[in-house]
Amino acid sequence: MRLRYQALILLAAGLMASSPPVLDQRSPAEILAASGAAEWRSPAPDDTLYMDLAGGRVVIELAPDFAPRHVARIKALARQGFYDGLDFYRVVDGFVAQAGAGEEGRDTGELEPTVAAEFERALDPALPFTPLGAPDGYAAEVGYVAGFPAARDAAAGRMWLVHCPQAVAMARDNEPDSGGTEIYVVIGHAPRYLDRNLTIFGRVVAGQELLQRLPRGEAGLSGMIAAGAPRGTILRLRVAADLPANERTALEILRTDSPSFVALIAARRNRPEEFFVYRPDHIDVCGVPIPVRPAPTSP
Amino acid sequence: MRLRYQALILLAAGLMASSPPVLDQRSPAEILAASGAAEWRSPAPDDTLYMDLAGGRVVIELAPDFAPRHVARIKALARQGFYDGLDFYRVVDGFVAQAGAGEEGRDTGELEPTVAAEFERALDPALPFTPLGAPDGYAAEVGYVAGFPAARDAAAGRMWLVHCPQAVAMARDNEPDSGGTEIYVVIGHAPRYLDRNLTIFGRVVAGQELLQRLPRGEAGLSGMIAAGAPRGTILRLRVAADLPANERTALEILRTDSPSFVALIAARRNRPEEFFVYRPDHIDVCGVPIPVRPAPTSP
Numbered sequence: 001m002r003l004r005y006q007a008l009i010l011l012a013a014g015l016m017a018s019s020p021p022v023l024d025q026r027s028p029a030e031i032l033a034a035s036g037a038a039e040w041r042s043p044a045p046d047d048t049l050y051m052d053l054a055g056g057r058v059v060i061e062l063a064p065d066f067a068p069r070h071v072a073r074i075k076a077l078a079r080q081g082f083y084d085g086l087d088f089y090r091v092v093d094g095f096v097a098q099a100g101a102g103e104e105g106r107d108t109g110e111l112e113p114t115v116a117a118e119f120e121r122a123l124d125p126a127l128p129f130t131p132l133g134a135p136d137g138y139a140a141e142v143g144y145v146a147g148f149p150a151a152r153d154a155a156a157g158r159m160w161l162v163h164c165p166q167a168v169a170m171a172r173d174n175e176p177d178s179g180g181t182e183i184y185v186v187i188g189h190a191p192r193y194l195d196r197n198l199t200i201f202g203r204v205v206a207g208q209e210l211l212q213r214l215p216r217g218e219a220g221l222s223g224m225i226a227a228g229a230p231r232g233t234i235l236r237l238r239v240a241a242d243l244p245a246n247e248r249t250a251l252e253i254l255r256t257d258s259p260s261f262v263a264l265i266a267a268r269r270n271r272p273e274e275f276f277v278y279r280p281d282h283i284d285v286c287g288v289p290i291p292v293r294p295a296p297t298s299p
Numbered sequence: 300m301r302l303r304y305q306a307l308i309l310l311a312a313g314l315m316a317s318s319p320p321v322l323d324q325r326s327p328a329e330i331l332a333a334s335g336a337a338e339w340r341s342p343a344p345d346d347t348l349y350m351d352l353a354g355g356r357v358v359i360e361l362a363p364d365f366a367p368r369h370v371a372r373i374k375a376l377a378r379q380g381f382y383d384g385l386d387f388y389r390v391v392d393g394f395v396a397q398a399g400a401g402e403e404g405r406d407t408g409e410l411e412p413t414v415a416a417e418f419e420r421a422l423d424p425a426l427p428f429t430p431l432g433a434p435d436g437y438a439a440e441v442g443y444v445a446g447f448p449a450a451r452d453a454a455a456g457r458m459w460l461v462h463c464p465q466a467v468a469m470a471r472d473n474e475p476d477s478g479g480t481e482i483y484v485v486i487g488h489a490p491r492y493l494d495r496n497l498t499i500f501g502r503v504v505a506g507q508e509l510l511q512r513l514p515r516g517e518a519g520l521s522g523m524i525a526a527g528a529p530r531g532t533i534l535r536l537r538v539a540a541d542l543p544a545n546e547r548t549a550l551e552i553l554r555t556d557s558p559s560f561v562a563l564i565a566a567r568r569n570r571p572e573e574f575f576v577y578r579p580d581h582i583d584v585c586g587v588p589i590p591v592r593p594a595p596t597s598p
Contacts, residue, residue, distance in 0.1 A: 093507055093508035093511055094464055094507065094511070094588075119576070119577070134436055135434070135436050136436070137433055137434050137435070137436075137579075137581040137582075137583060138579050138581050164488065165393055165487060165488050174573050174574050176576055187511075188464060188488075189463065189464050189487075189488050189489050189585050189586065190488050191586070192579070192583070192586070193567070193570060193575075193579045193581075193582065193586065195577070195579070196576070196577040197574070197575055197576050197577055208392055208393065209392035209515040212392055212393070212486075212511055212512070212515075213511070213512050213513075213514075213515075214512075215512075216508040216511075216512075268492070271492060274473050275473050275496070276492075276496055277418070277475055277495070277496050278418070278494070278495040278496055280436075280437050280491070280492045280494070282436040282437050282492075283436075283492065284436060284491070286488050287488065287490070287491070287492065289393075
């Protein structure tokens with residue numbers, strides 16, 4: 001038996017050192033079913049926004065590690081009720097849905113009118129980067145940090161969040177530090193060319209379909225919806241921590257530095273399912289859904 | 300003057316042979332404004348479908364050069380009124396909207412129950428390939444053929460259509476030749492891993508926002524919408540040629556083998572607009588919108 005185990009260990013070591021790596025033949029459903037409770041996390045209520053629309057609630061996880069100034073600002077604006085009653089007045093099909101004070105010049109109170117850009121940040125061992133392990137045309141390397149699709153340039157010591165669908169970011173004028181209150185959510189194919197040109201400060205983790213269903217504006221990149229035409233309205237934007245526990249949406253998100261998420265990346269790349277005739281041996285950073293599930297109800 | 304012209308010609312030749320190429324600093328709007336009438340085409344009415352939904356008309360251009368069997372079949376089904384009254388009963392947010400006979404087993408009449416796969420085809424000089432000129436993780440080379448985002452493998456002599464948003468394709472079971480009547484439209488980030496695994500036979504050229512606004516099904520890849528829950532319904536699916544001229548939607552599409560489209564690719568890659576702080580020097584094949592405009596009205 002000892003010899004047999006030893007042979008297996010050597011075989012495993014040999015396979016692990018060789019290329020290509022051993023393929024995980026499990027499907028995404030099988031990987032999730034086998035995931036451990038500790039691989040899931042609940043977003044911090046103080047870094048979670050609830051955007052209530054007529055159709056239901058959009059849950060946005062904020063990214064204070066990447067955009068602390070923008071996160072502080074959006075929370076302050078939410079706590080002023082700044083966004084309550086504002087419309088998504090610019091919705092470009094296949095691109096972004098945008099809301100803010102642009103149209104009516106709503107007052108930001110004691111807040112500065114603008115916020116300095118946070119396009120990228122320094123690498124930090126406290127924020128582990130899970131590499132996608134597949135090439136990317138827009139960045140030296142792509143992967144995931146703290147639940148967000150991200151990119152890094154190890155040589156320059158920098159990392160940043162990337163524009164996948166569900167990214168929530170601050171619009172601006174030509175001046176990089178000109179963002180104020182105009183927020184947008186990516187609702188189409190990932191506009192990755194915007195990476196490092198705008199500050200992503202959050203990500204929709206539930207309710208994206210409500211944003212996808214918003215009335216659109218006119219064709220082209222203007223996307224403005226004429227006054228009087230149907231628009232989606234933000235009924236309320238609140239910080240989750242400010243709501244009583246029984247009014248919160250209890251979610252769990254698979255940790256992007258967990259073994260199960262690493263296995264999911266491999267499953268999306270290799271497509272072990274019988275359905276696939278051609279296996280691409282590739283996946284792009286926006287092509288791996290980050291699993292979200294209702295939190296188990298307390299007993 | 301002669302010398303001066305000659306110098307210019309030599310200079311131009313030298314620049315054309317060198318790398319990187321001369322950058323076109325025009326914006327997409329400027330490029331389109333300068334485009335010539337001959338660079339635009341009108342889709343053939345006999346290869347165009349009108350899908351009427353409650354919110355308006357979706358226009359689909361068919362791809363007989365890539366999927367002749369599927370195109371013949373969908374036209375025959377449309378002419379039977381097969382899709383009239385069928386629901387988009389499976390709508391997966393960020394992925395696909397699907398309709399077909401799956402649910403109620405509607406009869407296909409004299410048509411065979413299934414159609415043989417058309418995942419790829421041979422290269423053909425009559426179908427010029429406009430290269431994107433940027434690397435791609437899923438294919439040896441990507442670009443555009445006859446108005447469709449596509450890929451090719453020159454060594455193997457093959458090309459195929461790729462899954463960008465707006466792609467219209469035939470669903471199937473695990474068996475490649477099992478497609479029948481279940482059609483789907485890509486409504487999310489490009490699921491390129493489906494390339495060469497399913498038959499793309501058309502592309503939405505107008506009305507994509509109507510499909511984006513369809514009611515969604517349950518979370519996850521099932522996306523099924525329970526009977527009784529709100530669903531989008533196909534009121535009518537018709538071949539444009541079967542409608543009188545005054546009921547047709549007159550569109551023009553920029554030719555993907557035109558100089559203006561090649562310039563648009565460069566503009567999307569280089570982002571000459573002042574707005575951009577970081578210029579990615581990259582674009583992906585689904586990141587170049589193929590311009591569509593109303594056809595000039597006849598005098």
